[in-house]
Amino acid sequence: MSSPRSCCDEFARAAALRAAVPGSGLPAVEAGMPLPAGTGLDRRSFLLRSIGAAVAVYGATAVPWRLLDEGVAAAASSAQNRVLVSIFLEGGIDSISVLFPGSDPLYRRLRPRLALAPDTGTAFAEDPRLRWHPAAGGLSALHAEGRVATLPAVGYTRSDQSHFTSRHFYEVGATSAELRTGWLGRYLDRVGSPDNPLQGLSLGGTLSPALAAARVPVAAIESADEYTFQAPGVEAAMLGRLREALAELARAPTTDPALRRARAVAGQSEALRGALVPFAADRADPGSASYPESRDPFPRRLASLASMLAAGLPIRCVALSAPGQYDTHNDQPTALDRGLRLTSDSLLAFQRDLEARGVADRVLTLVWSEFGRRAQENASRGTDHGAAGIGFLIGSRVRGQLIGEYPGLAGLDENGNLRPTSDFRGLYAAILEQWLETEAGAIIPAAGAFARPSILR
Template sequence: MDCCDEHARASAGLPAIEAGMPEPAGTGLSRRSFLLRSAGLGLAVYGAGALAKAPWFETGVAQAQAAGPGTVLLSVFMDGGVDSLSLLAPVGDPRYRALRPTLAVDGGREFTEDSRLAWHPSASALADLHAEGKVSVLPAVGYTNADQSHFTSRHFWEVGALDPHLRTGWLGRVLDRVGSPDNPLQGVSLDGQLSPTLATARNPVAAINKPEDSGFWTPGAWGSAEDLAVPAFTNIGHALRGSADPAVAQAAQAAAFAGGVRDALAPLGADGKPAYTPAAAYPETSDAFPKRLAGFAAMLGAGLPVRVASINAPGAYDTHANQAASLPKNLQLTFDSLLAFQRDVEARGLADRVLVLVWSEFGRRAQENGSGTDHGAAGCGFLIGSRIAGRMVGEFPGLSQLDKDGNLRATSDFRGVYGALCGDWFGVDPAAVLPDARGIGRPVILK
């Protein structure tokens, strides 16, 4: 088995958890799902409690577009705890090969900011972007007294606080301040289910797979009948939004929002067929990750008022076994796709507006267990974009002073990084978003 039992996930909705683990952010949100095609979830609109009686969707989108393009953050989650000591291998540290007699990476290109480190050969795309000054590396990011449970540590990163009871995501709280009650496209989960990171307290967000896959499931209707049913359903939603019955008004608002999202995405394709051409060459693969990134770039290129989005990187990084076989292919597809996405937004003239955050819930144990590595503490993260400062956040602490469990010690706190993103990227007071980050330093992340 490559992954531990604790790491099993549900196939839809919020992540599955074990008894006693923190419930994911977004627990208690109402989901209004509208399904299309046998592939599964096509589109969903989420809101905390009752969706607000907001103005027309079209008005909200128009107002957001009239306000001018805002900055965009794409959160990319490497699920399972990526092995930072392979991704940025400390080949120049004398303890490395003693701790990793089997799994030590014969380094690729030298990491120019610290000669002890070398890029994994499968991360050459990320090394290329770093050489261009478009990647800031966090070589040992985490938090003190790290929890080595997937669920707990992931929850902390998702809510932006070391609080197992918090039910809104940190980017959801950003959207509650920079977003509006009438624009579900302001926050988009690109995996077809709600990302806990985007769970809001007030404003709606949407979940899609790819823009060309979005639509409604209309039982027993297809062809021209379905074409007539979808707008009729949406119009009924508009007509009943003012109902005195809260349940009817809630369902109507959800229908109106979902219909608006579908209509906004319609020019980008339908029936699984894209009507857009990517502005860069994405990897050819059966995995949906590069296609979702290409669709997201097309959404931004079409002027849709997105502020934050989230997506899971391909593969699983909980490499207790068979790490040498599984890790390289997952790294290769992840970073080749992100390089293509960066080239895509550059070609579309959007690069100054778009920033990518790549993170994982923790790193791996410094000492291998044979064919894999166990749960660790500090790991690595990355900020990618044309406006990124392009220099290391925190330092690599070396392998001579591991913590009591044999894990890498954190030299930067993820909440400090979030604080810099809140203040410098979104113009939001970090104290209003991050409840326990007072006193944690905020790094310089932009040029």
């Protein structure tokens, strides 16, 4: 969370609650708040040899560890799946900020202090009323190449104003407080395997509720570049020899059981370290050279993800949070600018990385937020909770056109918020059917009620 704190109490509480480890010591959920999907799922940590990092695995109580590694290996050797990457802009963000109606007099009236000058940013080719926020240059560049489908007002009727509840709806894929599995988790339950936790991968310490499955295991990983061996005082040019020597020590035969075991483990560790090299986000790697430098883990996580996908790891759905905190009740310009710039630049680098590695055709990225902001700015140079938010689909296979039109500021709803022109459940159904080639009706409740946009070229 950014400091000084500009978010509301409910956002802070929701974030704290979700940061807790599911199943152990959750703070009390207030009456009426839904429990996040996946709460209470059995969680165990182990070192997954195939990626050489500590992985927290959720919901694999019955499967012995060694079978999970074998499951990953077996899944990796089968045909490559299409991958969906879900990126969450936490706190609420909309098109009035990201795709601003620069020349609309209403915009200046509603946001007298926040409005951007009409000539900043870049023009949005599909709608002459709109311009890209100057910090969204990366998205603007990808859009110009036809790799971005924009949802300028995505949401649902009678939008819930609670971060907690509205986010939960997006995570479970329905306006239901009761559902305890994520929409991607239910997809994995249908197509996934019982022993490959990498099929649903949260990048970050904890399970993303959208991935919470009922039957199959899913995993959370901090980063794949943590499995390092330190060698103080040893020059870099000698490290190859050092590793060679460790491998040789490990190979020596012995009849002593403890020594044999220690040597076997030393050998496995060295082999693992070797296997890891391609997954560490190496700055010298041309594939990842253009990621922004940042202390925030987001660009590094995307770089790791690109290398894991290129290495053929059996990943189907990935979830992570974008940098920044968009619950901008106070001093919106500072927080929005910083988060949006790093997100947008990282997404551009990720797409370039996937293209360079030849896997861009397999990856679709969804960017979403729990709701938008109030059209009228508040007294603290910020905005309060709104209704329709902004969303993007990014990828080489994406049909780069608007999904739903920009609704304009003249026809706000009774609370003064943007009205949705597309429904998130219709978007999910389209992703499931057109990208993941699965029947949406089995995953999204009442899927038939929602129109599907055409999302692929």
